[in-house]
Amino acid sequence: MSFEKFNTDADVTAFARQHSPLFSDQDRLQVEEIGDGNINFVYRVFSDSNSLIVKQALPYIRVIGEGWPLSQDRIRIECEALKLAAKNCQSVVPEVYGFAAEQCAIVMQDIGAYGSLRSALIERQKLPLVAEGIGCFLADTLFYTSDLYLGSIEKKALVQQFINPDLCKISEEVFFWDPYCDHERNNVNGLLRSDAEQLWQDVVLKREVARLKAKFLNQAEALLHADLHSGSVFANQSGIKVIDPEFAFVGPIGFDIGLIIANYLLNLSGQANLPGEQTERSDYQQWLLASIETIWDTFDQRFRDHIQQETQEPSLKLPEYIDWYMQELLADSLGYAGTEMIRRTIGVAHVDDVESISDPKKRADSERLSLVLGQILIKDRAGFRNIDQLVVRVRELMYCR
């Protein structure tokens, strides 16, 4: 394959000009690299009046190098997932201007007017439309790629289009295996060591994680974003943009819902020890719980509306089945939320919501809360009959500490 990495700004601007109509020949273009730098290269290309993003996928993980090869097919998947999400959930993802398979690169809308939701949560911003926006994004992207909307022949074509083995394998390992044993990739706070060791002995927990893993491996319910943490959501006063669906594949719906809920709960754990006034932090924790309720309730209501109005499949639209199904979806979502909380606490990749707490003791306190919550979510997931019961349980846990 004749793949060539962009080496100079001129490579990037030439590509940007070729694949979008945004710039005139007279525009003088500048380039800055803005990627977080882990996996891909991300460039912002701008003139005096316009800007766009160029994202290039290398045949390996950028920070590790050629020693960890990674299929470049992920950039095709990201591009096609963005286009499908744009169709199913208007204006919530950046518009794709162009794509070139040879260069493994996408040219897309610059969403610089939005900031990372993770940073907003750490700063305790109360952006008004985010939780509702996330609920709508989940309902729309998941419903329109599920059997509740697609015919079975279209659905199978979608499964085939988004088979994504390399990136699924990363999740299979970092979510469902590493954190449940003393794995060399893990990153465990020394003060949390005995908690982690206890967790590694818990066979009931491990059985339930195996069930969630089997669903992740097997259950092709809908096209997932599949990496929907709070760093993949960008937000401002007017709404959200969701980026980076390179992990997209047809999998269990609860995985997307669970990941974003977990990231709110991870922030809640962090707020117990982040800098700032106690009252302000407690107040924000309540706001986070209210946001989780809004995410689920918005999703639940909108998803059910879609079913009522658009599901043709006669056996699956039976109200008795839908009630059972939504209950199961809540349990799945909470289970996957638990796996995200645990893997972000003792696995390889932590989150700044907790990791930025500089005092190791205080950090361990927040980490312990995440770990306990994660285990409850996984083991008791089928017991929560609605999202309120989760909120009540989290409050109990916060007050009992």
Next chain:
Amino acid sequence: MSFEKFNTDADVTAFARQHSPLFSDQDRLQVEEIGDGNINFVYRVFSDSNSLIVKQALPYIRVIGEGWPLSQDRIRIECEALKLAAKNCQSVVPEVYGFAAEQCAIVMQDIGAYGSLRSALIERQKLPLVAEGIGCFLADTLFYTSDLYLGSIEKKALVQQFINPDLCKISEEVFFWDPYCDHERNNVNGLLRSDAEQLWQDVVLKREVARLKAKFLNQAEALLHADLHSGSVFANQSGIKVIDPEFAFVGPIGFDIGLIIANYLLNLSGQANLPGEQTERSDYQQWLLASIETIWDTFDQRFRDHIQQETQEPSLKLPEYIDWYMQELLADSLGYAGTEMIRRTIGVAHVDDVESISDPKKRADSERLSLVLGQILIKDRAGFRNIDQLVVRVRELMYCR
């Protein structure tokens, strides 16, 4: 596409010669058509000393004609499924000698020394090695194509290789929809009409069938035969051969297990009213129940042995997970067995085990037994803790009539 149906015996023999080394140029070959004639053309080609089978798939359903087109990709799928089964479960499927995509035709081993299991059951033959052979076939073909054996990247390639939308769609409709409403395709004995009408009103049953349908649509557990009724199993004193995997796709394991168990139970229902001595028929019913136990127990033991000896996946081989999983598999299997019993009783395609009972009243009696059993299997499937409990329940039902 330049596809050409074989029109003359000479077309068939030329193809057979070209794609197998079985015949010498001196051999005089004869052709007989032996297919059941519903979907494909099946020919037996034979000399004085040798024989083989040629199977050709048309781009439509043979008995219906060009009005019901059907993807010819099914013959590639059948060929690849046969080869994979031959690798995973030696000598239980006919050997494939050759395949030509252009002609949509396979040349394979003649298994004329074996007879249809359905006929053997109707004649109350007690072939000694059949149930054990079926249990081994299930354990081997299902284990070696599941996540318990394959790495996740290989598994996803398998899913892609066996995406089979046209044939899955047929099953989705005839198993999981038609029999649960007053569908024009249904074939309901007039004397059973009120039983069927009652069934169509049962929302608990329909909810459970929707759950089984959703698993059939979504759950890519292992490569299924996916049409494992007793007409797909051929048997004699020395064992079995399994044929016709054109419906193969990666789906829920319980579907294969359930179908073959259901076909034993359908025969059991038939034996209540087939010709012959009462004692002989009752005795055979007990033999059928013992066979069902043998099928499950052989499968269960061998599948667990495979896991113990060959599963590398660390989270899925946890004993606590495996116990949960085998329990779930039994419930799935019984649920799918129930759908097969119901669809073979009031759906479009009946089975000779019951259909050959000429007196409509007697036939209705057997059909009613199938229908009741089918509903128990679906609604109570999670309550059966082992296969013995199923056998006890069936006996109760037989004696209480």
